[in-house]
Amino acid sequence: MQTLNVNWQPDKTAATPIYQQITNYFQHQIARGDWPVGAKLPSQRKLAEAFGVNRSTLITALDELIAVGLITSNPGSGMVISGNHWSSLLAEHVNWSQYVKAGQFKPNSHALQKINQFETDAVIRLSTGEPAPEQFPRALFQKAFAHLGQNLTSLNYTEPAGILALRQQIAKHLVKVGIHTQPENILITSGSLQALQLVSMSLFPANATIYTEAPTYVKSLHVFQSAQTHLTGIPMDSQGLAYWQMTPPAKDEHAIIYSIPTFNNPTGIVMSAERRQQTLQYAQEHRLPILEDAAYQDVWFDQQPPQPLKALDTTGNVIYFGSISKSLAPGLRIGWTVAAKPVIDRLTDVRMQTDYGASSLSQLVLAEILADPEYETYQANFRKVLAKKAAAAQAILHRYWDDFATWQAPTGGFYLWVRLADAINIPKLFDLATARNVLFNPGSIYDFAPNQYVRLSFSYESSERFERGIQILTELIHANFAV
Amino acid sequence: MQTLNVNWQPDKTAATPIYQQITNYFQHQIARGDWPVGAKLPSQRKLAEAFGVNRSTLITALDELIAVGLITSNPGSGMVISGNHWSSLLAEHVNWSQYVKAGQFKPNSHALQKINQFETDAVIRLSTGEPAPEQFPRALFQKAFAHLGQNLTSLNYTEPAGILALRQQIAKHLVKVGIHTQPENILITSGSLQALQLVSMSLFPANATIYTEAPTYVKSLHVFQSAQTHLTGIPMDSQGLAYWQMTPPAKDEHAIIYSIPTFNNPTGIVMSAERRQQTLQYAQEHRLPILEDAAYQDVWFDQQPPQPLKALDTTGNVIYFGSISKSLAPGLRIGWTVAAKPVIDRLTDVRMQTDYGASSLSQLVLAEILADPEYETYQANFRKVLAKKAAAAQAILHRYWDDFATWQAPTGGFYLWVRLADAINIPKLFDLATARNVLFNPGSIYDFAPNQYVRLSFSYESSERFERGIQILTELIHANFAV
Ligand SMILES: Cc1ncc(COP(=O)(O)O)c(C=O)c1O
Ligand SMILES: Cc1ncc(COP(=O)(O)O)c(C=O)c1O
Numbered sequence: 001m002q003t004l005n006v007n008w009q010p011d012k013t014a015a016t017p018i019y020q021q022i023t024n025y026f027q028h029q030i031a032r033g034d035w036p037v038g039a040k041l042p043s044q045r046k047l048a049e050a051f052g053v054n055r056s057t058l059i060t061a062l063d064e065l066i067a068v069g070l071i072t073s074n075p076g077s078g079m080v081i082s083g084n085h086w087s088s089l090l091a092e093h094v095n096w097s098q099y100v101k102a103g104q105f106k107p108n109s110h111a112l113q114k115i116n117q118f119e120t121d122a123v124i125r126l127s128t129g130e131p132a133p134e135q136f137p138r139a140l141f142q143k144a145f146a147h148l149g150q151n152l153t154s155l156n157y158t159e160p161a162g163i164l165a166l167r168q169q170i171a172k173h174l175v176k177v178g179i180h181t182q183p184e185n186i187l188i189t190s191g192s193l194q195a196l197q198l199v200s201m202s203l204f205p206a207n208a209t210i211y212t213e214a215p216t217y218v219k220s221l222h223v224f225q226s227a228q229t230h231l232t233g234i235p236m237d238s239q240g241l242a243y244w245q246m247t248p249p250a251k252d253e254h255a256i257i258y259s260i261p262t263f264n265n266p267t268g269i270v271m272s273a274e275r276r277q278q279t280l281q282y283a284q285e286h287r288l289p290i291l292e293d294a295a296y297q298d299v300w301f302d303q304q305p306p307q308p309l310k311a312l313d314t315t316g317n318v319i320y321f322g323s324i325s326k327s328l329a330p331g332l333r334i335g336w337t338v339a340a341k342p343v344i345d346r347l348t349d350v351r352m353q354t355d356y357g358a359s360s361l362s363q364l365v366l367a368e369i370l371a372d373p374e375y376e377t378y379q380a381n382f383r384k385v386l387a388k389k390a391a392a393a394q395a396i397l398h399r400y401w402d403d404f405a406t407w408q409a410p411t412g413g414f415y416l417w418v419r420l421a422d423a424i425n426i427p428k429l430f431d432l433a434t435a436r437n438v439l440f441n442p443g444s445i446y447d448f449a450p451n452q453y454v455r456l457s458f459s460y461e462s463s464e465r466f467e468r469g470i471q472i473l474t475e476l477i478h479a480n481f482a483v
Numbered sequence: 484m485q486t487l488n489v490n491w492q493p494d495k496t497a498a499t500p501i502y503q504q505i506t507n508y509f510q511h512q513i514a515r516g517d518w519p520v521g522a523k524l525p526s527q528r529k530l531a532e533a534f535g536v537n538r539s540t541l542i543t544a545l546d547e548l549i550a551v552g553l554i555t556s557n558p559g560s561g562m563v564i565s566g567n568h569w570s571s572l573l574a575e576h577v578n579w580s581q582y583v584k585a586g587q588f589k590p591n592s593h594a595l596q597k598i599n600q601f602e603t604d605a606v607i608r609l610s611t612g613e614p615a616p617e618q619f620p621r622a623l624f625q626k627a628f629a630h631l632g633q634n635l636t637s638l639n640y641t642e643p644a645g646i647l648a649l650r651q652q653i654a655k656h657l658v659k660v661g662i663h664t665q666p667e668n669i670l671i672t673s674g675s676l677q678a679l680q681l682v683s684m685s686l687f688p689a690n691a692t693i694y695t696e697a698p699t700y701v702k703s704l705h706v707f708q709s710a711q712t713h714l715t716g717i718p719m720d721s722q723g724l725a726y727w728q729m730t731p732p733a734k735d736e737h738a739i740i741y742s743i744p745t746f747n748n749p750t751g752i753v754m755s756a757e758r759r760q761q762t763l764q765y766a767q768e769h770r771l772p773i774l775e776d777a778a779y780q781d782v783w784f785d786q787q788p789p790q791p792l793k794a795l796d797t798t799g800n801v802i803y804f805g806s807i808s809k810s811l812a813p814g815l816r817i818g819w820t821v822a823a824k825p826v827i828d829r830l831t832d833v834r835m836q837t838d839y840g841a842s843s844l845s846q847l848v849l850a851e852i853l854a855d856p857e858y859e860t861y862q863a864n865f866r867k868v869l870a871k872k873a874a875a876a877q878a879i880l881h882r883y884w885d886d887f888a889t890w891q892a893p894t895g896g897f898y899l900w901v902r903l904a905d906a907i908n909i910p911k912l913f914d915l916a917t918a919r920n921v922l923f924n925p926g927s928i929y930d931f932a933p934n935q936y937v938r939l940s941f942s943y944e945s946s947e948r949f950e951r952g953i954q955i956l957t958e959l960i961h962a963n964f965a966v
Contacts, residue, residue: 032734033770037798069799069825084800085772086826089686089737133637141635145628152624154616155814190673190816194838203572222836251515254572287516289568315520316552317567331638331843333673342552343569353705355677359842360814 003040004081006050018053022061027091030070030083041071041079065091123437124469128460129265129414130330135385137328137378144368155360161348162188162336163363169370170322170336177297177304178311179320179338187344189351190358192295192323192335196223199291199319202350203343204229208254211246215446215453217265217293218258233448236264238408240271243279248286257288262305263296263413266446266455270411273306280312290318298327298379300412301387316340324366326414327379332362386414386459389466393458396467400474404483414459417443420452424481429454432476438469486523487564489533501536505544510574513553513566524554524562548574606920607952611943612748612897613813618868620811620861627851638843644831645671645819646846652853653805653819660780660787661794662803662821670827672834673841675778675806675818679706682774682802685833686826687712691737694729698929698936700748700776701741716931719747721891723754726762731769740771745788746779746896749929749938753894756789763795773801781810781862783895784870799823807849809897810862815845869897869942872949876941879950883957887966897942900926903935907964912937915959921952 010021029035041047048058062079065071068091070083083091161167167183174181189195196218204210206228210218214233218224224231235242241259249255259279261271271279283290292309310320320338324330337347351357369375390410397405397416404421420426426442433440443453458466477483493504512518524530531541545562548554551574553566566574644650650666657664672678679701687693689711693701697716701707707714718725724742732738742762744754754762766773775792793803803821807813820830834840852858873892876899880888887904903909909925916923926936941949960966 031737031770067825068829069823084798084823085770086686086799086802087823089688089772090825090829130639131637133639136635136637138632138635141638142632145632149621149625149628152619152621154614154619155624155812156613156616157808157813190838190842193836197837203569205572254514283568287514287568289572315567316569319569325640329638329843330640330839333838333840333842340552340567340570342550342573346551346573353676354680355673355816356813357816359673359816359845360812361845361848362842365844 003042004035006042006047009050009052019057019060019064022051022053022058023064023091026061026065026070027088030081031085031088035081037081037084039081040077041081043078123434123439124465124472125439125460126456126466126469127439127441128457129326130460131326131328131382132385132389132460132462134462135382140369140372140374140378141365143372144365147368148364152364158357158360158363160352160357161186161344162358163360163367166334166363166367166370167336169367173370174322174338178307181338184341185338185344187337187339187347187351188358188363189335189337190333190355191325191330192293192321192337193221193223194333194351194354195321195335195337195347196221196291196293198347198351198354199337200224200229202346204256205254208256209247209249210256210258211288212258213241213260213264213267213269214448215266215443215451216258217260217446219447220441220445224258231448236267236269238269239275240264240269241275241279243275243282246282246286246288249288255286255288256291257283258291258293259309260293260295261309262294263299263410265296265413266415266441266443266453267417268408268410268413268415270305276306276309276312280309280318284315284317292318292320294320295323296326296413297322299383299386299414301383301390301410303411305412310338316343319343327382328366328369332359332366334358334362334366389458389463390416392463393456393466396463396470397456400470404477414457416456416458418454418456420454420477421481421483422452423483424452424477426452426454428480429473429476432480433473436472436476438472440469440473486525487518489525489530492533492535502540502543502547505534505536505541506547506574509544509548509553510571513564514568514571518564520564520566522564523560524564526561606917606922607948607955608922608943609939609949609952610922610924611940612809613943614809614811614865615868615872615943615945617945618865623852623855623857623861624848626855627848630851631847635847641840641843641846643835643840644669644827645841646843646850649817649846649850649853650819652850656853657805657821661790663794664821667824668821668827670820670822670830670834671841671846672818672820673816673838674808674813675776675804675820676704676706677816677834677837678804678818678820678830679704679774679776681830681834681837682820683707683712685829687739688737691739692730692732693739693741694771695741696724696743696747696750696752697931698749698926698934699741700743700929702930703924703928707741714931719750719752721752722758723747723752724758724762726758726765729765729769729771732771738769738771739774740766741774741776742792743776743778744792745777746782746893748779748896749898749924749926749936750900751891751893751896751898753788759789759792759795763792763801767798767800775801775803777803778806779809779896780805782866782869782897784866784873784893786894788895793821799826802826810865811849811852815842815849817841817845817849872941872946873899875946876939876949879946879953880939883953887960897940899939899941901937901939903937903960904964904966905935906966907935907960909935909937911963912956912959915963916956919955919959921955923952923956 008025010018048055069087070091071079072082073079164183166188167186170186171181171183200223208229210224210229210231211234212218213236234245240261294308310318323335324332405418407416407418430442441455443451491508493501531538552570553574554562555565556562647666649671650669653669654664654666683706691712693707693712693714694717695701696719717728723744777791793801806818807815888901890899890901913925924938926934
């Protein structure tokens, strides 16, 4: 086994952090083939000396190199070059700033990665934006499976825009919220997230400004932030987006509105009917096309929310995104985009090149379920239970948190958007809570600046487990912060 | 209703085609808000005069503007500005060259769009790369549905890399082809197409060269061509990729190999065991990471093909793409990527931001089916039928086409790669055939230069319908070309 000689030192006057100069150097040496796989590295002490850096800087660099697979560290035999050519490319791509530059993907943030991993384990998930397993309508699915089992003659690639029977059912379903459309104006996607992705890849002009509510769900994604666009937060009042605070684009600039007018994630705010009209008109006047994310459209408690922007749109200026994830089952991965025909055609075309369409199985099962008259009964019950859980969750918060927390009562959706007293350090609380197997979403994930909020989901966990989670958080808050 | 005044003329000395200058002008006027929705256009005659262009140029421009929805033409009332802000953005994005520049998506080619549309109709599809509906194992699916119906407790977002039970089944399945791997080295995607997409978005360095067999399936996609990379075709001989014809990348350049070593689509060529070893070694020496597309791995006729490159890969230099589309059901949209852990982690991360994972329903059903001992029986029978259909298809070609066509007998896969006599104009034959409801894929879709080949699928249609299709093509050939 060959041991490597190192005769290079980082440039301490350069803007690039030293640890990163070191990872770049490793990556470069391996990518060029100068450091072959299997070669042994000098000890940490010797390396730090050779580079003229302190141990902790070196270790930061080595950790990252281990994470991307360029080196492995074996107790006994020390560190060895293990990277193949992919890990070398990976190391290059891990560099965030490069991604942003290239309009490509940024790695998910640390907190989100942690949540995604944890969400599969047996922890109390006040973070999870999904329907509760208890509400899963197994009987509806069983019926659909049985029917499908009898009739299925193949499961081949589907029509590019999605199976017609499903698009017909969606069109019917949309009439209930005031949208009158045709199957040819509908594109079925793998969840509405994919639709956002498709729009951002194929319709966003470079350097466009995307105006959105602050805080907003999309801030927690990298979809819009990766496409050479500027995501700009606009405050809300109790009626929703304060549209007049936008700067209208100059004649040769482009801007787009992305809005969650109904049960905004994370705040739960519903844009009033009047504000909807005004926003539409403002958008029309200032050449601002609108993306309307209606993921929570069907999960109201007692009263149907105002009609979607799309229902009021006479010029095709609104692209509407619906989803079955919040009212039935996210695992189906089915969403629908409603737009003018040329827009649908274009998105369909790009979508075919992305993954050839959504699962036919999911599409067929959903078409069966939507056509089942019992779906209405399920929905009504689902909403009733959800409203009860929202009330129970708020009663629990009043019991434990009244001294240091405030929130607005939601009228639909899955979340409580809770402001905590300034004394509570939320990133610290997050770490303490995950160590105790309780997950919540720090509000800063959704915002354009750090804030004092947490997002608590009352939908996924039972009220008993919600209370247990709050008890643990309460303990942690009292033990660690001066409230 | 306002009628527009036009005082602008295209620059006849500019490089941009005149019709495109006109569409750009319209798009610009509408995007800036200068031409409001509802405004009436002057007549075609007046417009042509005002622009100083001939009618046919004008009509080309108007057709494109109608296609993207910027204007509508109503008999009686003439042409009206109908575009909203989205259609205006669309018009901008329809410009191919801009896409390529931005590393974004190019519209699907005309022939492919046509095929995609037609594939949903009642035509003879010698183009379709799918298993025949007759071979669909309904009983296997019914069993899986019944079992699932009893056990399903929810359908929520899945583990980021895919449901563990499925990854375990895939790992077991892969042992049969010589790949020994762990669930944590596997990422489940929405078909293998999505995996190609993910890799190209998150691991391709800018300006990299992607070496691939010529002809190749990926040439028919825009995935790799959109990512600021250079797709470069390398010829094959009877043993597969002539790897020695590649130019090794210089020290500071990047290159990647994409190969379909087993039943190459479209040619059916299988890379020999020896060539696999040599290619791997060459790649290792010249710092070329490898993408191995194994979509047809399981669809051999009589004899299992040589082990995948991945089975021989000791350094993690190969990323392997498998799929259930060709051996069971493309409508499940399930593929699997096998790679070193850091690569899987990175792809998983990007994938979560793209669509939150593949349909849980598809994943669960496939896990059930792969675990069913009868899956083996199904597979064996599937292969036998496929081999028979391949033989029947060739007998048919011998009967009708021996005078003007040649091909190599395939040993697996779905396709005959048929060279037609030079006298046959393939684009013309394609148009004539679609008019007669027969679809085939022109070979040029897959190649780096025009060629005299067609790809005929013997998998999808029955041998009777295959023959009918060939009869119609034979008629067309005799009536139109001097063979
Ligand atoms: C506002 C909003 N939009 C879209 C989505 C994406 O949902 P899906 O891709 O499952 O349809 C979510 C999920 O959390 C959401 O909260
Ligand atoms: C070589 C090859 N790879 C990948 C695919 C994509 O298949 P899927 O996305 O259905 O797995 C195909 C489909 O035609 C193919 O021929």
